[in-house]
Amino acid sequence: MPVDASELSPSDVFRPEDYVLDDAAVTVAACPTYYVQLSSKFIALTKLEDEAPHLNGKAGFGKLDRDQQMAVLSLLPPDEAENVRKHWELWDEFYYEDDEGHGHGVKLCDGGKAGVDKFAAEYRAAHPNRKARRAAGQRGKKKGGGKSGGDQRCTILMFAMRAPSQLADPMSAYVGWTDDERAVADAALDPEADGDWRALADIFWAKLGDGDDCEVTDCYAIRHDRDMKPPVWDEAAGRYLLDLPKVWHLHFFIKFAGRDKGLTIANLAERLGIPPEQIERNKVKGRLAWLTQCAYAIHALAPANKPEKFHYSPDDVYTLKGAPYHEVWAENRYQWELGRAGNVAAEATDKKQLAGLVDGILDGRVTRDMILLQDEYTRIWADKTARSTLEAAFTAYDEARMMRATDALRRGMFRKTIIYIEGAAGSAKTEMAYGWCDFFRQRYDWRTDVLAAKNALDDYHGAEVMLLDDVRGQAMTAEDWLKLLDPYHASPASARYHNKPSVAPRVIIITSTKEPAEFFYGAASRADCTANEAVDQFIRRILWRVRVFNPYEYGYYNVELSKGDTRAERPYDLNDVPTGRLDEYGDPLTTTLRGLGYLFAPLPAMFSAYGAGAAVIRDVDGRAGERLTDGELEELCHEAALCIYKRYVALMTTGAIPQMPGPADGYAPQLDGADADAPTRYGLPGGPAIPRALPEGGDEHDDPE
Structure with a gap:
């Protein structure tokens, strides 16, 4: 005998034949699937038992999933299988459940076509409402009766x-x-x-x-x-x-x-x-x-x-x-x-769609970029009322992210990593910075906020990476710079419209054509302290100074890495620091910063772009709380090199920078025999071949060909 599907345990094996009666047990012929539509949302429909008498409707067929039902249909005669398919198509079209889970839309009738017609006639006779009369082209009755x-x-x-x-x-x-x-x-x-x-x-x-x-x-x-x-x-x-x-x-x-x-x-x-x-x-x-x-x-x-x-x-x-x-x-x-x-x-301004966007924003699934890049969301953004609602959701999400980051910083879960990238215009320092940002997103799922040159913190929304590309020292006061660059503390920061409650990005990258002393002198001139004191504090806060030499001048990337936060043996003076002002003859004015206590200490060798990235990434990873093995760190550095190379490909194609090998070709992270006074001329006429990392025992300066 067929079994009830509701009695099957998960361990029971599903057998389609259990849901189909033998020919000997079938005493009536199948009737075609038939229905009468009584309203836009209600039909009377024949039952499966009449449409497919080989199908035992009391055997739990309706509790099977669709794949199992289709397996059962293959055992039915062709006309009955087609009836069942039509039955479920109509069921899916009209059946619905209310908020309390009660079903509506379909009335299953006994007796085949005659049973459906009988119910339809009785239903129409019992429901002579205005909607049914108007569907037949008649006027409804007036209030209070009347013909x-x-x-x-x-x-x-x-x-x-x-x-x-x-x-x-x-x-x-x-x-x-x-x-x-x-x-x-x-x-x-x-x-x-x-x-x-x-x-x-x-x-x-x-x-x-x-x-x-x-x-x-x-x-x-x-x-x-x-x-x-x-x-x-x-x-x-x-x-x-x-x-x-x-x-x-x-x-x-x-x-x-x-x-x-x-x-x-x-x-x-x-x-x-x-x-x-x-x-x-x-x-x-x-x-x-x-x-x-x-x-x-x-x-x-x-x-x-x-x-x-x-x-x-x-x-x-x-x-x-x-x-x-x-x-x-x-x-x-x-x-x-x-x-x-x-x-x-x-x-x-559809309320349901707006509510869905707000939920997505608060969950971190919907970003400003997503809204502005999709036409459907852009139309919502254009509505003033809807935009105000979305802005409030973004503000709440940003502030929550900032407070969580601040809490993690205070509990010592990470330290800010401050990186200063210095290079001439066209040296691709910005592409290097963006390559690192790509890596952070790929590796840690960290977002990047790219800040404007003026009123920089207006554009900060709590991202883990803050990129200040070609900003000026005057973009913020010295006090705000010092608070922002403090590796161990998070403090409220000034913004044009609304101050930020607490700023604690994991990585801060600054790119500039100026050396750090000149860059921060502009901020120090706005401070309520001496310029010497302010510049000294900035140097102490920067972890890495990355000095990028013009690759087209030397034929290959030469990067000088300097560690900050290094105390000098004795106070020293820094001469000829540009002030950003001109004298009466139009010549640049310079000044001398006296009694500085901190300095940048260059590493003994020059680095390729990949090598510079590896050094920075190792520090960021360590400050993020990771404890990786040497092998894992090597893999990490290779990922970073791939991100940097992808950024350089377009520049190499247009000739903006010289050709350089990709990470898959091998590369020399460290450029031995070169320093800031004599950068390498790899790739230029008369110079050595572009270095690649070769198997152990090879000469890294040999041409791999």
Whole structure:
């Protein structure tokens, strides 16, 4: 005997044959799947037991997942299997659950087709409401009683036609149609056949036409064959399915000469041989009612970002009577475009979509870049009210990130790493910095905030990496610079509009064409302290000074690395420091900084771009709390080299910098025999070949060829 699926334990093996009765146990014939639509959201439907008598409906079939159900169907006779497929298609289309989990939309009826018809008749008799009466083209009863106003003639009507063969009961849907007419309809609305839909429109017009009981002034037809369904969830794939086309359908738009020259919905349905449910009365009232229907023909009022409403061309509309549609479109195009803009603005502030964006922002899944790079979100951002809501969410998220970082810094979980990259314009120092930022994102999922040259902290949103590219020392006061660059503490920082509650990025990268003393002298001149004291404190806070020599001058990257925070044996003076001002003759003024106590100590060798990156990355990784082995650190440095090389590729292609080997070719991190006074001339005529890392025992200066 078949078993109930609800009694199966997870360990039981699913056997499709348990859900199918033997031929000997089946005593009745299968009836085709049949339904009657009683409203837009409610149908009466035959039961699976009647549609497929080989299927034991009480054996738990409905509790199986779709893959298991399909496995069972393969054991049924072909007609019964097809009935079950149609049954579930209708169930999926109409069944829904309310907030309390109660099911609605489908009434399963015993007794096959006769049982469905009986229930439908009883339901309609018991529910003579206004909606049902209006669907039949009748007036509703007046308040307080009174007789019906009789059939209501309509002046504007629209209906959509689907292929007869796609309907549950094709023979009853298009009454009076010949086999040839049905064949034209099926071919016109079948994507594979792609038949002549205008011939189908002519058939409709021949059935409608003008008679003694009506007078049509305008009639247009269009086939909607490029509309898409909204995203549909696929349980088996575990994702939403996109780009699913809607079923092809033919729209007709009819305008009568007046109410006394129109038809009721019931009369029109009888004349065309179609169900009354397919015909819609115009929902828009007043003088724009007909033009609104004409606009719907090509979806002229639908937003551009709604694929389910494809924007058709005016040339796609077939004029059966009245002014050519193209003339109607030309006369009203401007107003329709204004109406579309209004609909876009209305949809841009959709509360559900806005709430979803706010949740995404607070969870860190939605960034400013995502909103500005996607048209759908950009429209929301353009709305002042919605933008205020999103800005508030971003502010809350940024402040939360800053406070969490501050807390981690105070508990000693990391220290800020301050890197100062110095180089002439065109030396690709910025690309080096961006390569490191790419690595931090790839390795640690750290975001980067690139700050502006002026009012820099206005653009800081709590990212782990802060990049100040080609800023000036005067961008902030010395006090703000000193607080920002303090490796061990986080303090509130000044911004133009709103001060930042606490700033604690893990990495701060500064790029400049000036040496550190000249750079920070500009900030020191704004401080309430001596310039000497301020510059001294800046040098103490910088972990690495990365000095990039012009690669085109020397043929290869030469990078000098200097460690900061080094106390001098005795106070020293720094001469000829530019002040950024000119004398009366227009010559630059310089000054001498006296009694400095801290200095930068260059490492004994020069480095390639990859070697400089490896040195910096090792320090950042250590300060981030990692405890990696030498092998893991080597792998880390190789990842960083790849990120740097990817940034350089475009510059090498255009000739902005010389060619250099990629990490896959091998490279020499350290450039022996070179220093700041005599950088290498690798790659230039008369100079050594570009170094590559060779197997042990090889000469690193030999040409690998």
